[in-house]
Amino acid sequence: MNTLEQLNKTAESITNIRPAYREILDFYKEVFRVQEESLKDIQLPPIIIEPDLLKIKQKNELPLIDPSEFLIDLKTATRTFLDICDLASRLAPGLSSNAQFLKKTLSEQAFDLEPLFSAILNRHDKVLQDHSLLFDVPFNELSLFGYLSIAPSIRACAEQLESYLASMPELQKGYCPICGNPPDIAFLNQEGQQHLHCSFCCHKWKSERMGCVYCKNNEKDMQHYFFNEEEKEYRVKLCDHCRRFIKVVDLRQMNRDFFPNLEMIATLHLDIQAKEKGYTNEGTERNEVYP
Ligand SMILES: [Zn+2]
Ligand SMILES: [Zn+2]
Structure with missing residues (x-):
């Protein structure tokens, strides 16, 4: 195919x-x-x-x-x-x-x-x-x-x-190593390693799984997440330190191919839920235009 x-x-x-x-x-x-x-x-x-x-x-x-x-x-x-x-x-x-x-x-x-x-x-x-x-x-x-x-x-x-x-050490930062833009979505691969997807250039890079991808805060009472029972493949991580959120797609829980831009769109309800809770993600703003 x-x-x-x-x-x-x-x-x-x-x-x-x-x-x-x-x-x-x-x-x-x-x-x-x-x-x-x-x-x-x-x-x-x-x-x-x-x-x-x-x-x-x-x-x-x-x-x-x-x-x-x-x-x-x-x-x-x-x-x-x-x-x-x-x-x-x-x-x-x-x-x-x-x-x-x-x-x-x-x-x-x-x-x-x-x-x-x-x-x-x-x-x-x-x-x-x-x-x-x-x-x-x-x-x-x-x-x-x-x-x-x-x-x-x-x-x-x-x-x-x-x-x-390829010749540089992996930075594992909360911004794209190519263009510096924030990620719009994260995913866990088949080995459970977390990767981020750039909201601007679509580059994917590895990141630490623990703590906030943006500010790196890793305090227990600052890091939360939510998910909907019927959508086991998605989780939304919330950081109380920088008040940002990121959607995480767990590819191990999913039996379809992974197209980050498609999953971004198909999870707009999670953005709405996260925003209602008072969190933001500047990488997802463009997707707020509803056709
Ligand atoms: Zn980029
Ligand atoms: Zn944070």
């Missing part, structure tokens, strides 16, 4: 257990397909890190690059943006009219996507806000469409950069 078939099958088995997610997964599953297909067309030069700089990064336990240094294949990302607008107008009622509007504006060449993409990489929220006002499309929708379109380029860069990590 190829990746796309596996993705479809996995999405199907999730919607069989939790039918409430059917609509949202029908949309995202297509988005992931478009992203997966666009990966094949991406052409980018490698990001080079000079040996001296690499040593400094290693010594100071810094991520390899700043997110602004990711390269974007503009042609592919623009096509992906149009494809995602199409999908949203067909499959995501909540996003449909804005998606149609953006596609129309783009095809009339009334705006250029490069500044939007660059604003996402550089976290220039002001630029995104200006676009949002100009088009009368909510900030979070614009940044979701933009991010989903550049995500394959970001992933391609991250995969290329992984070779630099």
Whole structure:
């Protein structure tokens, strides 16, 4: 079975257990397909890190690059943006009219996507806000469409950069060793080892299982978790020291393939529960846009 078939099958088995997610997964599953297909067309030069700089990064336990240094294949990302607008107008009622509007504006060449993409990489929220006002499309929708379109380029860069990590000791930090962004989800592999998944570049890295992944606090009365009886594969870890939460997927309890981005979406109810308890996770904010 190829990746796309596996993705479809996995999405199907999730919607069989939790039918409430059917609509949202029908949309995202297509988005992931478009992203997966666009990966094949991406052409980018490698990001080079000079040996001296690499040593400094290693010594100071810094991520390899700043997110602004990711390269974007503009042609592919623009096509992906149009494809995602199409999908949203067909499959995501909540996003449909804005998606149609953006596609129309783009095809009339009334705006250029490069500044939007660059604003996402550089976290220039002001630029995104200006676009949002100009088009009368909510900030979070614009940044979701933009991010989903550049995500394959970001992933391609991250995969290329992984070779630099091979020569470095594992940091086991609460931020991505490639781009410094927070994890959006954690998982326990078949050996019970905990790994984190980057909310921005999709890199996966190993982390200590004990204590908070973010602030490393490991005091007994500060670390809690909750889970729902009927969902044995998920656990949500809560830290009273930094007030953040992380969802943990236990792959040993799961009889479907693991696609982090799919499980992220299929566990939005856990984010809601954690937030109701007063905890946050900045890595999951983008997923709060409900199609
Ligand atoms: Zn990352
Ligand atoms: Zn913490």
